[in-house]
Amino acid sequence: MSARVVIAGGGLAGLSLAVALLDRDPAARVTVLEPRTAYADDRTWCFWDVEPHPFRDLIAQRWRSWRVATPAGVAVAEDAGVPYARVRAGDVYARARERIAAAPNAELRTGVSVRRVAGDHVETETGEVIGAGVVCDGRPPAADALRAPGEPFLWQVFAGARVHARPGTFAPGTVDLMDFRVPQAGEIRFRYVLPDSDASALVELTAFTPSLPERGALDGALADAVAGVAGNAAEVVAGEQGAIPMTTALPPAPAAPGVIPIGTRAGAPRPSTGYAFLPIQRHAARLAERILAGAPQPLPMRGAGTRWLDRIFLNRLLAEPQGAPELFRRLAAGVPGDALARFLMERARPADVVRVMAALPVGPFAREAVRSTTPWPARAAG
Ligand SMILES: Cc1cc2nc3c(=O)[nH]c(=O)nc-3n(C[C@H](O)[C@H](O)[C@H](O)COP(=O)(O)OP(=O)(O)OC[C@H]3O[C@@H](n4cnc5c(N)ncnc54)[C@H](O)[C@@H]3O)c2cc1C
CATH class of the missing domain: 1.10.260 (434 Repressor (Amino-terminal Domain))
Known part of the structure; x- marks a missing residue:
């Protein structure tokens, strides 16, 4: 029987690795430790649908064209067979949880926070020590560990609102990928509009900025962005926010010898774009192969x-x-x-x-x- 793989962090990378292991060995011994006690549909993961991955059938929507707008003009790109796609985090979490629950030797332990990791065990905040053949670390990295001298660094910070508006407000087939016709406030700022229908969309205000702003700093600009695209009568029904590091600095060293970093901690977000969903799927697949072949070791996210x-x-x-x-x-x-x-x-x-x-x-x-x-x-x- 294979060694137990203990994964600290049941976010996208931790759950994707668990699924990748179970896809290859349904009897794999996997324990995922996650502090959350309940999963919410807290993120919208978008990417261009260039290749298969275990969550591809969960794609909730595809768009055939996308726009980039500046004061100088608007460019529209057509998919030519490669659409822009969205999966809901809630669907990914649910799929992964079902897979883990159905597997004989896998478990997701929620409400468990990891304090320390080592090559052969992890220690939880309550002092429990869990032995492991392989330890993978998908906890978010400390922000100050992400920079390296001489390497460029920007935060991609965004605040989003799920908006209901009058029918005819949005163009359902087209994503406004980057609309720079918003106040730049000394940064690089753009509006992003992901329409579900002609009356409903996710509207985000994104900033590329060297330092992490206070929580809520983009709220005013987001409200203006929503009003600009959907009018003052639009109803905001939910929110979403985040910050993604954009850097070519190599990811921080593993927290302890023998520990394998995954996800953002392993440098998943592409430096120039922040897109991380597909890199995480590819990394999970390669890592699962290595672990099951008995050769677990940290793998670089990209060349x-x-x-x-x-x-x-x-x-x-x-x-x-x-x-x-x-x-x-x-x-x-x-x-x-x-x-x-x-x-x-x-x-x-x-x-x-x-x-x-x-x-x-x-x-x-x-x-x-x-x-x-x-x-x-x-x-x-x-
Ligand atoms: C709001 C948002 C939207 C995004 N949208 C896109 C997108 O459209 N396309 C794209 O390609 N990328 C996107 N990204 C980037 C990236 O895909 C996500 O950040 C993705 O969730 C990264 O996966 P991860 O597993 O590294 O981190 P997470 O999914 O954040 O998982 C980290 C996990 O570690 C857990 N954890 C924290 N502390 C501990 C602890 N002490 N012990 C154990 N576990 C712990 C957390 O609870 C969490 O579950 C987005 C990011 C954000 C924040």
Whole structure:
């Protein structure tokens, strides 16, 4: 029988890893430890539907086109076979919980908070020690552990509202991916509108910002964004908020030797976009294979090539934030929808990369490429 895998944190990464293990070995011995006592439908996970994964059949909605708008114009990209997709966190949690409950040797223990992890056991806040063959750590990382000297860093902070409005308010087939025609407040800000129907949508106000703002700091801007798209009579029925790190810094070292980080702690969010859902699914699949093959060890979330490209892009955003809206609009206008979707989801073909490069201003990016390739101590000295 395989060694028991103990997973600290039953969020997206912890539950995805449990499902990936059970998909490959229904008798796998898995314990997930999660402080929550109840799961709510607390997040909306979106991504371009580029590949299969265990939750693909839960996709609640797909959109064929998406828009990027700036004061200079509006670019509309069409999916050409790769739609933008959404799953509800509540559906993912429910599916994973059913799978774990039905498995003979797996358990999800809610109301359990992990205090310490080691290579062969975890200790809970109540002092219980749980022995393990493999320990995976999906607890959120400390914010101050995410930065590294010389590596760009931005927070993607967002506040969202689920809005009901008059029929005809929203265009149901199109996502407003980034609408920069909102006050920028010295940051990079945009409105995101994900319509369920012509009368209902998730409206978010997102900021790319170097430091984490106080909770509620975006509320006023969100209210304006909602009023701007849906009018003052729109009804807000629910909220959603979060902060995602965007950095090419390598993720923090494991909390103890032999422990395997997963999810955000392992650097799941793509540095240039913050998208993490598909990287987490891929990481869970690869890690499950390794664990079941008896070779558990930390796995990098992505290769050096993507980090290099993202370092260049993030450094451009930091060097010239006021130019960011046009960069994104040029990408949506100049790159075919399917190529851009694959690029953003880290599944680019060589021709996709060429198209993305061709859509960006050559001079600043070439200079940034040289700068971003120089090892950081030399840059810091220069
Ligand atoms: C609101 C929101 C919306 C997002 N939308 C998207 C999106 O549309 N597309 C996309 O690709 N990415 C999105 N992301 C980014 C990413 O997909 C999510 O953050 C995802 O939930 C990350 O998974 P995770 O397992 O690393 O973290 P989480 O899902 O946050 O899981 C961490 C878990 O650890 C638990 N925990 C905390 N402390 C302890 C402890 N001491 N012991 C044990 N467990 C502990 C928490 O309760 C939680 O369940 C979004 C993020 C947020 C915040």
